[in-house]
Amino acid sequence: MKILHTSDWHLGHTLYNYDRTEEQSDMLRQMEEIVKEHKPDLFLLAGDVFHTSQPSAAAQKMFAEALVSIHDANPQMTIVAIAGNHDSSSKHEIFRTPWEALKVYTIGNLSKEYIDNHIIEIPGKGYVIAVPYAYERNIPDGFFQLLLDTVAERNSENLPVIMTAHTTVKGCDFTGHDNTSESTIGGIDSIDIEQMGNGYDYLALGHIHHEQFVHTGKHNVRYSGTPIAVSFDENYPHSVSIIDIEKHGDKPNVKKVEITNCRPLATLPTEGVDTWENAKELLKNFPNNIPAYIRLNIEVDGFLPPDANAVAQHLTEGKQCKFCLINAKRKETIKGEVKTLTIQEFQEVNPIDIARRYAEDRGIDFDDELKDLFEETIKILTEETRSN
Numbered sequence: 089m090k091i092l093h094t095s096d097w098h099l100g101h102t103l104y105n106y107d108r109t110e111e112q113s114d115m116l117r118q119m120e121e122i123v124k125e126h127k128p129d130l131f132l133l134a135g136d137v138f139h140t141s142q143p144s145a146a147a148q149k150m151f152a153e154a155l156v157s158i159h160d161a162n163p164q165m166t167i168v169a170i171a172g173n174h175d176s177s178s179k180h181e182i183f184r185t186p187w188e189a190l191k192v193y194t195i196g197n198l199s200k201e202y203i204d205n206h207i208i209e210i211p212g213k214g215y216v217i218a219v220p221y222a223y224e225r226n227i228p229d230g231f232f233q234l235l236l237d238t239v240a241e242r243n244s245e246n247l248p249v250i251m252t253a254h255t256t257v258k259g260c261d262f263t264g265h266d267n268t269s270e271s272t273i274g275g276i277d278s279i280d281i282e283q284m285g286n287g288y289d290y291l292a293l294g295h296i297h298h299e300q301f302v303h304t305g306k307h308n309v310r311y312s313g314t315p316i317a318v319s320f321d322e323n324y325p326h327s328v329s330i331i332d333i334e335k336h337g338d339k340p341n342v343k344k345v346e347i348t349n350c351r352p353l354a355t356l357p358t359e360g361v362d363t364w365e366n367a368k369e370l371l372k373n374f375p376n377n378i379p380a381y382i383r384l385n386i387e388v389d390g391f392l393p394p395d396a397n398a399v400a401q402h403l404t405e406g407k408q409c410k411f412c413l414i415n416a417k418r419k420e421t422i423k424g425e426v427k428t429l430t431i432q433e434f435q436e437v438n439p440i441d442i443a444r445r446y447a448e449d450r451g452i453d454f455d456d457e458l459k460d461l462f463e464e465t466i467k468i469l470t471e472e473t474r475s476n
């Protein structure tokens with residue numbers, strides 16, 4: 089069985105108000121080409137199809153058309169797409185029934201009563217267990233194992249068993265994600281890999297944007313990562329994963345197929361920080377004909393000139409690149425703690441750290457109990473913000 093594993097398309101994403109339709113369409117075209125060339129039996133999209141739970145009509149159209157094109161590129165292939173934390177679980181399932189006519193399975197809701205909603209059999213090829221993103225407390229204990237056991241009972245032919253989920257597993261590399269702490273990322277609690285049960289041959293994960301294997305000693309748990317960068321800090325190569333598994337119990341063979349971004353996210357200078365004066369030079373000298381998004385990493389003594397953004401914007405006029413932001417770090421911040429933060433710095437600080445600063449400023453002891461209360465509050469707020 090051959091599988092194409094991808095995740096976190098974030099369709100409809102805008103980067104500093106720039107529409108990314110062109111790049112996302114180009115990425116989808118590459119996806120189609122890869123399917124044509126590799127002819128997988130199964131195409132897995134492990135969540136975060138859209139960037140928001142209220143995607144625009146244009147973004148939804150782009151997704152629907154991409155699914156049809158990807159299906160047409162290899163009509164006998166099964167497509168499974170689960171909802172991620174960015175997606176609306178109920179909207180993800182609206183067209184579940186008509187899509188099935190094209191062997192496309194869109195799984196958005198967690199269905200405890202009817203677990204067959206999560207099991208897709210590909211006759212003669214294998215089984216897919218698809219669990220969309222859900223709040224951890226809504227996932228019954230042993231749910232993954234129950235699904236795996238159900239499949240094990242049916243799997244008389246010893247076919248490969250593939251599981252897909254959108255979650256954070258402990259011990260991952262979070263490069264490129266904002267506001268991360270050891271235990272949560274993007275408002276999702278990290279879980280131990282053991283909680284995902286035993287009996288799958290390959291576990292295709294979504295949520296973490298940096299492609300990686302999760303260390304289990306078996307090389308069969310993997311994040312495919314984003315096909316194109318969602319943020320400037322995702323400055324690593326992007327790809328989809330192609331997996332080959334002969335039969336149940338075999339070690340999967342995994343390779344990456346790189347995806348290129350027709351408008352890459354570039355940071356100037358490429359490493360470290362520079363002064364505002366030097367950064368202006370770098371921007372001025374940036375080639376006219378390279379389409380890119382630009383972020384400037386600047387070190388400042390006090391504060392940046394108030395017109396810095398306008399100046400940077402002006403320097404890119406006539407060029408194909410698009411100026412996005414200045415990431416200004418003050419020397420004191422680089423060295424250590426400061427009392428006042430720039431808006432930029434404020435946005436980058438973890439909410440818990442803001443709470444700690446506030447408490448310390450007022451002479452309140454920010455102990456573990458207070459920290460837990462804050463984390464709980466943030467969790468509730470995050471859940472409430474995610475509308476279905």
Ligand SMILES: [Mn+2]
Nearest residue numbers: 096136295296
């Ligand atoms: Mn994502």
